[in-house]
Amino acid sequence: MKVTKFGGSSLADATQIKKVCDILLSDEERRVIVVSAPGKRFSSDIKVTDLLIALANAKISGQSGEKELEAVFDRFASICAELDIPECMESIKANITESVSKPITDAGRYMDATKALGEDSCARLVATYLNKTGHKATYCNPKVAGLYLETELGGHVKVLPESYDNLSDLTNLREICVFPGFYGYSKDGEIITFSRGGSDITGAILAAAVHATVYENWTDVDNVYAVNPNLVQNPFPVTEITYDEMRELAYAGFSVLHEEALYPAFVRGIPVNIRNTNNPSSKGTMIVSKRTHYDSLVTGIAGEKGFCALNMSKYLMNREVGFVVKILSILADEGLSIEHMPSGIDSVSIILRSADFTPEKERRVIERISLELNVDSVSVNRDLAIVMIVGEAMANTVGTTARAATALSKAGINLELINQGASEISVMFGVREEYCAYAVRTLYKEFFS
Numbered sequence: 001m002k003v004t005k006f007g008g009s010s011l012a013d014a015t016q017i018k019k020v021c022d023i024l025l026s027d028e029e030r031r032v033i034v035v036s037a038p039g040k041r042f043s044s045d046i047k048v049t050d051l052l053i054a055l056a057n058a059k060i061s062g063q064s065g066e067k068e069l070e071a072v073f074d075r076f077a078s079i080c081a082e083l084d085i086p087e088c089m090e091s092i093k094a095n096i097t098e099s100v101s102k103p104i105t106d107a108g109r110y111m112d113a114t115k116a117l118g119e120d121s122c123a124r125l126v127a128t129y130l131n132k133t134g135h136k137a138t139y140c141n142p143k144v145a146g147l148y149l150e151t152e153l154g155g156h157v158k159v160l161p162e163s164y165d166n167l168s169d170l171t172n173l174r175e176i177c178v179f180p181g182f183y184g185y186s187k188d189g190e191i192i193t194f195s196r197g198g199s200d201i202t203g204a205i206l207a208a209a210v211h212a213t214v215y216e217n218w219t220d221v222d223n224v225y226a227v228n229p230n231l232v233q234n235p236f237p238v239t240e241i242t243y244d245e246m247r248e249l250a251y252a253g254f255s256v257l258h259e260e261a262l263y264p265a266f267v268r269g270i271p272v273n274i275r276n277t278n279n280p281s282s283k284g285t286m287i288v289s290k291r292t293h294y295d296s297l298v299t300g301i302a303g304e305k306g307f308c309a310l311n312m313s314k315y316l317m318n319r320e321v322g323f324v325v326k327i328l329s330i331l332a333d334e335g336l337s338i339e340h341m342p343s344g345i346d347s348v349s350i351i352l353r354s355a356d357f358t359p360e361k362e363r364r365v366i367e368r369i370s371l372e373l374n375v376d377s378v379s380v381n382r383d384l385a386i387v388m389i390v391g392e393a394m395a396n397t398v399g400t401t402a403r404a405a406t407a408l409s410k411a412g413i414n415l416e417l418i419n420q421g422a423s424e425i426s427v428m429f430g431v432r433e434e435y436c437a438y439a440v441r442t443l444y445k446e447f448f449s
């Protein structure tokens, strides 16, 4: 059994939905389909999820929201008209109207319930169209199927473990199951949505629950590329990549799937196949636990801005037991999570996300470090970017870091820091933010041209 998830651009209009159904029906192992809400049809278009957010905001702030509601209806009405399923539009309209007319007792819950209507309506629509064209399909409601979620402190949404057992029953369905992505239910029956792009997570959960042979994630590009195509023309396509490599690259801003979507697939070792709805003949990119081949020494290169370094030095730091523990506990008191920690004999740098390390936190942290740790110096270096080269083949190859560092130095880019993890599958360089794109291009040229 394959689980196939289609993103918003694959469901943006009737033509796209027909393509989705053709892909689905061309392989009888594709038994579970997870859908996003209709996305953009052209670059200045608005995604249905954004229309729904505007609607919820209007209602929450006491406005009628009529204009916003019409915009949502218009999108679904044009799809239903073109697919010739007018009765489906009637039920979508009734369902959305009922949901948004409920009294607002909790703005967060109201927002979640409204946001989920994009995926929910889309799943009903696809199931109706499949049936109309003679293929047995059922809309699967996440509550009925038992997809339970919980919002943790801090707002992160996690799936409750029992959901996997509940959802494994989908294997017994004789019809194609059309499942809305992006949301599930709390134990007390309220809708909870994942963060944006979260239908990827629903697909991965379902793939893990039914022990799918593959989790197909259909989008609008042929492959994952070795570098962001906005930075380099015609970049090298990646045919195979491991979960670990993908995770490292995602960390440095390589966005293909939702960051959390790989985990359920990774735990059960289910390969993820990124495919293109607009070009189904391309085999796409396989994300696997173990590689079958290497196309290149480096698998991917990525860079992300928005980091800063907290630098400390103290003579004989290496002899002082518990020094780092004390720093970490000061940072933990401020709720700061640490990204990296390159260190020397008498110095240590802690890399943080700039947005988390606010000026107030910086002031308190510096004050405590100076007072409690008696350091010789402490300073903060802001506006850093992290640039990473990632590849499992690098682990057994001598000189990759040297090649990368030489290329960067020849390009006149100063390295603020270097870090290589023990797994040797990635090397991270810290550069000034203004050099981020240039550094990525320089490294791409070194390893791929």
Ligand code: ASP
Pocket: 007, 008, 036, 037, 047, 049, 050, 118, 181, 182, 195, 196, 197, 198, 199, 200
């Ligand atoms: N429709 C939601 C969004 O736009 C979720 C998704 O597409 O994955 O973020």
